[in-house]
Amino acid sequence: MEDADFQELFRRHGDRLYNFAFRLSGNDQDAADLVQEAFTRAFKNLDRYDRARPFETWMFRILYNIHLDEVRRYEKKHVVSLDAPVTAEETGQWADLLAGGDPDPMEESLRRENDVRVQKALNTLSADYRAAVMMCDVEEMSYEEIARVMDCPVGTVRSRIHQGRTLLRDAFKEKEGVRTK
Amino acid sequence: MNQHPDGPILSAYLDEELDASETTRVRQHEALCSRCREELTSLRGVKDLLAAAQRRTMPEGLAARLESMIHRRSVWEIVLARLSMPRVWVPVGTLAAAAAALLFWLGPSFGPDPDAIPLETLLAAHARYEAESLVPSGDLLHVPFSAHVAKTDEED
Numbered sequence: 001m002e003d004a005d006f007q008e009l010f011r012r013h014g015d016r017l018y019n020f021a022f023r024l025s026g027n028d029q030d031a032a033d034l035v036q037e038a039f040t041r042a043f044k045n046l047d048r049y050d051r052a053r054p055f056e057t058w059m060f061r062i063l064y065n066i067h068l069d070e071v072r073r074y075e076k077k078h079v080v081s082l083d084a085p086v087t088a089e090e091t092g093q094w095a096d097l098l099a100g101g102d103p104d105p106m107e108e109s110l111r112r113e114n115d116v117r118v119q120k121a122l123n124t125l126s127a128d129y130r131a132a133v134m135m136c137d138v139e140e141m142s143y144e145e146i147a148r149v150m151d152c153p154v155g156t157v158r159s160r161i162h163q164g165r166t167l168l169r170d171a172f173k174e175k176e177g178v179r180t181k
Numbered sequence: 182m183n184q185h186p187d188g189p190i191l192s193a194y195l196d197e198e199l200d201a202s203e204t205t206r207v208r209q210h211e212a213l214c215s216r217c218r219e220e221l222t223s224l225r226g227v228k229d230l231l232a233a234a235q236r237r238t239m240p241e242g243l244a245a246r247l248e249s250m251i252h253r254r255s256v257w258e259i260v261l262a263r264l265s266m267p268r269v270w271v272p273v274g275t276l277a278a279a280a281a282a283l284l285f286w287l288g289p290s291f292g293p294d295p296d297a298i299p300l301e302t303l304l305a306a307h308a309r310y311e312a313e314s315l316v317p318s319g320d321l322l323h324v325p326f327s328a329h330v331a332k333t334d335e336e337d
Contacts, residue, residue: 032240035247111233119234134231137231138234140232158189161192162191162193165224169227
C-alpha cells in the first residue's frame with residue numbers, strides 16, 4: 001500500500017476509529033493515545049495488511065488489541081469490580097435516556113447529558129462486552145466483521161452483544177428501581 | 182417455536198443476523214409471545230440509545246500529528262525507495278566501474294615516480310659545472326657518452 005493510500009484511508013476512517021476509541025476508553029486523552037498508537041503500529045506494519053480484507057476492520061482490530069493490553073496491564077495493578085453500582089447521577093432515569101420526538105429547545109443539552117450517562121453505563125461493562133456492543137450498535141458492523149476484530153467465533157460475538165445489552169439495560173433500569181430479569 | 186428463543190437469538194434477530202428459517206421462527210414466536218415482544222422492545226431500546234449517542238470526531242491536534250507522521254514517513258520512504266531502485270544503482274555502478282577502470286589505466290602516470298631521475302636538477306648542475314669547465318661541453322643528452330670519452334682522450 002502506498003503511503004498516499006494510507007493517508008486517504010486515515011482521513012476517511014479516522015473519525016470513526018476515534019469514536020470507537022473514545023467509547024472504549026471513556027475519555028478523550030486515552031482515546032487520542034489509543035488512536036495514535038493504533039495508527040503508528042498500522043503504519044509500521046503496512047506490509048502485513050491483507051488488501052483482500054477491509055482496512056477498517058484491520059484498524060479496529062489493532063486498536064482493540066491495544067486497548068485489551070492496556071486493560072490487562074491496568075487490571076494487574078488494580079482490582080476492578082465490574083459489579084460496582086453506577087450512581088444515580090451517573091446514569092439518570094432509564095426513560096430519560098430513550099430518544100423522544102419532542103422538539104424541546106433543551107434537546108441538544110439533554111442529548112449531551114444523556115451521552116455522558118451512556119458513556120458511564122458503558123464504562124461498567126467489561127472490555128469485551130463494551131467493544132462488541134459498540135461495534136454492533138454504534139459502528140453498525142456485522143457479526144462476521146466483529147468476530148474478525150475480536151478474533152473469536154461468531155457465536156461468541158452473539159453472546160457478548162446480548163450480554164452487553166442486557167447489562168446496560170439493567171444498569172439503566174436499576175436507577176428506576178425496576179427489577180430486571 | 183413453542184419455547185422462548187435464547188437471549189442471544191433475540192439479539193441476533195434484532196440485528197438481522199439470523200438466517201431466513203431462524204428469522205421466520207422467531208417472528209412467528211414474537212407474534213404469539215408477549216414476554217419475548219417485551220424483551221425485544223427493551224433490547225431495541227438499548228440498541229437505539231447507543232446508536233443515538235453523540236459521535237466524537239478526532240481532535241484537530243491529533244489529526245495533524247498523525248498526518249505529519251504519515252508525511253514524514255512518506256518522505257523517508259521515497260528516499261529509500263529511490264535508493265533501492267535499479268534505475269538509480271545501475272548507472273551509478275556503471276560510472277563507478279568506469280572510473281575504477283580509468284584510474285587503473287592511468288594509474289602509472291599519476292603522481293611522482295619514485296624511480297624517476299630528477300633530470301632538470303641534473304642539467305642545471307651540469308650547466309654550472311660546464312661553465313666552470315669541470316665537465317665537457319656539449320649536448321650530453323643527444324651525444325653518445327663514448328663520443329665524449331673519445332673527445333676527452335684526444336684533448337689529453
